[in-house]
Amino acid sequence: SLSSAPFAILICTWRIPIMTRAQRFHPLDPLSAAEIAVAVATVRAAGKSPEERDSMRFVEAVLLEPEKNVVALADAYFFPPFQPSLLPRTKGSAVIPSRLPPRRAKLVVYNRHSNETTIWIVELSEDAMEYAECEATVKNYPPFVEAMKKRGVDDMELVMVDAWCAGYYSDADAPSRRLARPLIFCRTESDSPMENGYARPVEGIHVVVDMQNNIVIEFEDRKFVPLPPPDHLRNYTPGETRGGVDRSDVKPLIINQPEGPSFRINGYFVEWQKWNFRIGFTPKEGLVIYSVAYVDGSRGRRPIAHRLSFVEMVVPYGDPSEPHYRKNAFDAGEDGLGKNAHSLKKVICSVLGV
Missing domain, CATH: 3.10.450 (Nuclear Transport Factor 2; Chain: A,)
Structure with a gap:
């Protein structure tokens, strides 16, 4: 979306410390x-x-x-x-x-x-920029470059750095600092820009990045773990099945609505059978449903819910080993369900009635 006006400052009486970040780029600075x-x-x-x-x-x-x-x-x-x-x-x-x-x-x-x-x-967006800057900070750190060379990787363009939130394990992870504990992956020397690099995790490297100042504050090559060997099936694309032949035993599924959809949409107001509600959208929660009601015969429009949303999705990986024990993602609060949503119309997917 394209913003047309800046946000105004709100004066809040809650005593919540918020770390502000200065504007890094003047509007006329060339792209970094x-x-x-x-x-x-x-x-x-x-x-x-x-x-x-x-x-x-x-x-x-x-x-x-x-x-x-x-x-x-x-x-x-x-x-x-x-x-x-x-x-x-x-x-x-x-x-x-x-x-x-x-x-x-x-x-x-x-x-x-x-x-x-x-x-x-x-x-x-600021979030996307921080991910890119974290990756650049790690890949330009000389000890990290040497650690990757030990694993047979000289081309930093093949390296992927995912900036995961640090979590809170001790006072060193104080909330007054904006920290990330990146996870590292490595693509093979493929000419496909869409290669699945997550098939090859780089383990044994511990790194902590200060996101406020874009510097590495902790680094340790703790254990040499060989990279997973290349696998030609890693991308899960057509033709990459065992034996090189896609399955043919799944029959076609065709869904159609010859009389049109059973719902009606007027702006953000949706009517479906005896249900009606309003829809909204936020960067954190994604889809929000408001004023849910049911037309209940002689009782008329019966309110069911004022506001419904997917408040949080916590994904604890549950592996006690390094570095997986820190994988405890809060997908809404840390990354934003709405910010990572994609329109079904942009992919090969039929959206009936829309």
């Missing part, structure tokens, strides 16, 4: 290497098939220059020499925003498979 990597990965992931994704050639990736009012806002409050006089005069007190709108990248992409050239606009 991490931003370009995020933008390219975002566009490639939007491809409908492996063939389409592999055929993408990125002709250009540049900053989509912001509106003048965003630049004026940045120069007024976020970057020296701080010139509030640059902003237009308004009646009453000015509302100082807490942050600038997300930066955006413009990419020109040529697809050899379809022989088409398209222009993409990608919003560079």
Whole structure:
């Protein structure tokens, strides 16, 4: 989504310490290497098939220059020499925003498979940028590079770094610091950009990253564990079955609605049989259902629930060994169910009635 205005500062009386992070990029700064990597990965992931994704050639990736009012806002409050006089005069007190709108990248992409050239606009979220910066911080750390060479990996482009939350195991993980304990994986030397690198975890390396300052604060090559051997079935794509032949014993399943769907949608209001409700969406929870009611005969519209949502999904991996004992993901609170949701229309999937 494209933001049109910055958020306003809210004054809250709750005594919850919140670590703010300064704006790292002026709206007119050229795209960083991490931003370009995020933008390219975002566009490639939007491809409908492996063939389409592999055929993408990125002709250009540049900053989509912001509106003048965003630049004026940045120069007024976020970057020296701080010139509030640059902003237009308004009646009453000015509302100082807490942050600038997300930066955006413009990419020109040529697809050899379809022989088409398209222009993409990608919003560079803070979360996506932090993941990319954490990976760059680890891969540029000399002791880590040496540890990977011991495992036979010289090309850092094959290395994947996933920034997992640190959790809280002792006072060293104090909530006053923003820490990550990355997990490491390594692709093989394949020409496929969609290769499943998670099939080859890199174990025995302990690393902690200070996300506030983008530095490695702990590193230890604790144990040499050989990398899993390459497996040509690792991507789970058609043709990668044992023997090279896909299964043919599953009969086709065809679902159709010749008279149309049984539900009606008016904006965000949904009616389905005797049920009706409103739908919403948040970055953390994803889908939210409001004002659920049931038309109950002579009783009329009977309220059932005011608000329903998937508040959290905790995934404890349950393995006491290193590093798996710390895998206790809070998928909503830490990563955001809504931020990681994908439209079914963008994949090869029939969405009946929509």
